[in-house]
Each structure stands twice: as structure tokens, then as C-alpha cells.
Amino acid sequence: MDALLILGGLVLVLVGLVWLVTLAFGTSLLWGIGSLLPPLTLLYVFSHWRVARKALLLSALGIIPLIVGLTLMATQDAQRLEAIVSLSWLKPVVQEPPQLAIQLRGELNGQPFSPQQGELIDGNLILREGQDFFARREISIRLNPPRSGPVRFDVLPQDKGTLPEVEVSWLLPEQDLPEARRLDHGYTLHLDLQPVAPNRLVGDFHLVLPPQFATTLSGKVELFTDRLRYRDGKVDTGYDSTDTLSHVVLDYLQRRFTTREVQLAGLPPVAWPATQLELEVEATIAGQVQRLPVRLSKHQLRGWVVQEDHFPPLAAVPAPVSTGAAAIEAPPVRPSRPLDRRQRFSLERLQTNPSRYQSLAVRLVTKRGSTVEGRFNGVDSEGRIDIRRNMGGQGEASFVLRPEEIASIELLEP
Template sequence: MDALLILSGIVVAIIGWLWLVITSLRLPVGKLLLAALLPVLTLFRRDQGYARAPRLLLTAGCLTLLVGLAMLFHLHPHRFEKLVTGQWQPDQNRSQTIDGEIMGQRFRPERVFWRGDDLVLEEGPSERVRRSLKIRFAGAGALLDDASIALLPNDPGAWPEVIMQWHVGALESPGLRRVTGQYSLNLDFAPAANSGATLRLHLTLPSQHQTWITGEARLDQTPAWLEQVRQQQSRSTAVRERTATAPRQSGERPVARWQAISVLAVLDEPSVVGDAAVRVTTVSGRAHEGRFKGVTDEGRIVLAQAHGPNQVDLQFHPVDIRLLETFQSPR
């Protein structure tokens, strides 16, 4: 409605302006220039020879435009700000491709960064944030033992706290809501080309919150916990490689080894794996070890990992799996 009022007001005002200029051709040059360059001033100059009908049309157009702008400022302050500052075109240099909604409002964060134990997404100027979403891991630090985090409703263990802040309008108080569990979250961190890290995020809250986030973004700085995870993974990989290539002494029992199995075979008949230890290597090169838990109705392979007294279930889409292995005990 606000856009319709603004557009119709502009059109009506332009028609009234042109009509005013045409009817002012018979007037002296000074009055003609005033009608052509500053037509709004003619609305306040009575008995100056200006035609009444085009001035009424110009007035109607200006009033309609002002009403539309007032509605835009009240309902969509961020769009009003972009309009008055001339930022009509989308930013082609956006490094973030994350999109979604917060409490039913469109959410396109310009900044994604890690602060303390929080993953922070913000939309709007840094000095006046319009909407933000934080995923707080302070109470679920065990999840930060891996570069991939997957949570589904009813999963046991500690959950990150999701904190949402938003503005309904310029004249309304900002909203704040906290969600402590029972949502779906997939976070996958990968090294960036030069420095920092790239993350893929999929977050879906229960329907009453009207909130979902999906997409990919870049962190300019690598979080300290993620750097530690990468170092641990590098050391584990090096140990496995040395163990696999080490010469066997005479009479020594064969070492335990990993054996590759078909992903399709596991999807068709999960019982062939049972509850054995498995290792999943993703297409991005990261390896995840745990206990095989089964296959979901959506065809995702579920891997259970123990984190102290808690357990975290990781789900992997078949297209994201480069190698699937089971642990074979020595004979």
C-alpha cells in the first residue's frame, strides 16, 4: 500500500506540474520560471495568475506522496532509510548469501561474525542494528569439538541458546525472544581461501517463532575453538597415516583398520552395519567418527558421537559423503 501511494503521488504530482507549466506560458518570464523550477511555491502564491486546477492536482499528488512516505517510515523503517539515502539497488558486493526470516520479518544479515561463544548475524547499520540473531554456545561448549554441528528436535544433551532481536516499526518497542532447544540446526565450518572460515548455516525454529535462516557466509577471523579442532584433526590424520604405513614386525598381530563400504548399500540395508563404529569423510575433506545409529526417513545417515555425558547425533546427506568406512577389529 505504501509503495502504491508513493508511486501514484509522484505520477499525479508530475502531471500537475506539467499542466501548471503549460498554463503559465502566458505569464511573465519570472512567474513561468517559478512554475517550472519551484512549482511547490506556487501553491502558496494566490492571485498571481496561476491556474487553479493544476495547482490542486499538484497539491493532491504531494499529499499522497507524503502519506505514502509516512506509512513506509512507520511500517518499514529500513526501506525508508534506503529510499531517502538513495540505496535503491541491492548491494552487489555482499559477501553473505544468508537469507531468512525473524518473527515473520525478512532477514538478510550484512555481518556474520564470531564473538566470544556466540555466532552473531546482524542486519542494518552497525550503530543501529535492525535485526539480529545470536546462537550462544556458552552452555553447550561440547558441540564445539567438531567443525560440523547438527541438531534435531528431541536430540539429548545441551543446546545452544538462540537469541532474536527485531523491530516492528519506528514507533514500536524492539522485540526480544530466546529459544533454548527443540529446533533444527546444521552448522558446517570450512577453511576460507585466504584466511578466516566459511560457514554453511541452516536453522529452523518451531513454527510459532516464524524464524528460519539458511545460506553461506564468511568469517574474517577463525574462532579459536575452530583452530584447535583443525589442529586436532590434522594430528589424528597424521597418526592414522603413520599407523597404516608402519612396517609390521614378525609375529605381530595385525592392527585394527578401517574398511570402506558402499553408501547405497547402507541406505538399502542399514542392518549390515549394525551399531559398529563408522567414519564419514565429507566432500569437503573432514572426517567424523562415531557409532552408526541408522538411516532417517529422509535418507540421511546418522552418526552418534559421545561428548562427555552427552551424545550428539550428526546427520549426513548421501551427496555430501565422499567415503564411508567401518571399523574392523584385528584377528
């Protein structure tokens, strides 16, 4: 509404001014040329008021909706008004260089595929095109089991057994939800990825799906292995992600309690974008579990910081001094096997005990055939399932589904 009032007011003002210049040319050629200069335009209005008053009245009428529209915009969206007044919209848009060097040739579902985002986190390799909640086109490959260090896979169509699960999805302009196809055999895959400090994998990628999928991709990929970003060799604390917040909070707790024996549990879900956060974090500090309130704020230059953080840096850990005596090797401790919550997981169990599966990765298939993948964020007051998905630099998006809309649900991590 405010934009229509501003546009309508500007149109009336311009029509009135054009009419005024036309009247000046009708009076004489010299007055017409002179009316193109603002001081002489006013002189013409005063000297030929009876002729010019109609055009001037029309321009004055246009000022009324113009002022009303600007006032409404100032109260509802001050940043938008500032951008219009400052003429920043006239400046050319400077596109930031891509963070990842992904050079793929081929197509996905018969369309060219140019992913801008790529990651391999918790054994899930994702190549994504588009910045919205649902990607325009996306490939997801779940590697079983997840691997650290170099990654190498070779799969042929005739291979059997437990193979990586491949899922392709695409979103057409007329659709609200993407279509997805999944297969666990009958395809060709070649991965040869080498780690590059501090948090990337770089190497060859080759994927050929059966003919009905119209998907063939080959080339070089670069993938993030976590959701931290680095600048000049240090963590970029200005990047919005849960991993960034975990890094900041962990460093704060280590300095606050003067110990490096701090293990941070998963942070609660965060609604992005944000500049102020109040979180209750759970951490094991020197063997003791503690729950602590933490307030964070984002500064333009320093990025995310903990408020009231005045603790000095920790002293450097001295290198161990060798005494020449042979060290007695302690017997290996067999780690206890963590409970796998994927066993006997179901929608009913999720609704009965939602806190047990909080922030875990899940995949839902709706009765309409669409697939939604993200992290479980809880059950709202109406019993709907809330799924959040990290969007990288764009923050997180939420998707809410009623239980009766869900055809199947799968827990993707222990």
C-alpha cells in the first residue's frame, strides 16, 4: 500500500510538471525554454498564474499521497525507506566470489546443475543449487558408515550389499515442495576426496544414475566438513551457524573455568537471523556436568561474542619433557557403545518422547510424495512436527507438518 501511494504521488507530480512546461511553450517559445530551468519555472507561474494554476494544482495533489506513503513506509520498514532515499538501489550489485571451487559438468533430472554449496558432514554429502529453504536442485549421498580423513568410494551398477544411498531432488517453479527420488543400487559412483586444512575435502566426483533419472555428473568438487568458516587462518566468528556459536561458547567456558577439559553438549536450536541470543548450554567441565545461561551478541567487527566476557586467554600447554625412561603403556580402555536411537524409531515414539530426539537429523516423506530432511525441533502445542534445516550463510528455515500428512519418518543418526 505504501509503495502504491508513493508511486501514485510521483506520477501526479510528474504529470503536473509536464503539463506546466506544455502550457509555457503554448505561451511563447522563450517561456517554454525558460520553464525547463526551475527558477524561471517559478517566474512563469507567478507571471501567468491564471494559466499555470491548473498544472500546479495537479502537482500539489500528487504531494499528498507521496507524503502519506513515505510516512507509512517510515513506520513499517525504515530500512527500506533509507535504501530508497540513499539511492543505494542504483548501485550495481557486487556478487561475492563463491566460497567453494565446484566444477561439475552434466545434468540433474535433465537440467544443467551448477551447485554453489557443498558439504560432507556426519557422512552426508550434499551438493546444492539455490539459496532458499528448498533447493532448486540437490544431490544427497549418505555414506555408510561416516568416514573421516580421505574419502574414496567406487560403486558399479552390478554391486550388491550395503551401498551409499543416493537421493536427487528438484523444485519446479509451479511446485511448493520438491520432488525426490532415492536409490541404493544400480548406479555408478566414484569419489576420491582428500582433506585440505582447515575444514575442506577436495577431489574427483563422478555420478551416473539409471537412464530414467536423466542425471550424469562429473568433475571436481570442494566440500566443507563442518559449518565453521575461516578467515586468515582463524575461525570467522561473524558467520551465522550453530558450529560458530559452539566454538565461541567453548572458548569462553575454557577461559572462564581455566581448564581445557570442557566438553560442550549440542546447543539448543537457534532461529536465524539473529543479533542477540540467550542460551542455556550444558557442558561437562572437569568431569562435572553443568547447565549455564549464556548471552551472546553479534558485533559488526568482532562477530559473535559472549556478553560480559572479561576472562584472559589460557596459558599455552607446555610440551611434555622426555625423561628417557620407558613409559608404561596403560591398557586400552574399550569405549562403551552408545545407544542407537534409530532402533525401533517411529512417529509414535517421536510424539511420545520428543525430548529424546531433540536436534537429531530426520527425514520425512509426506503422503504427497515430497521429502523433507532436517533436524527435529520439537512438537508444538497443536501436535505438529517442527523440522529445521540449516541454510549456511542464510541461516535456518523451519517446516511444520501435521502427523496425518506424514507417510514415513526416518531417524538419520544415533
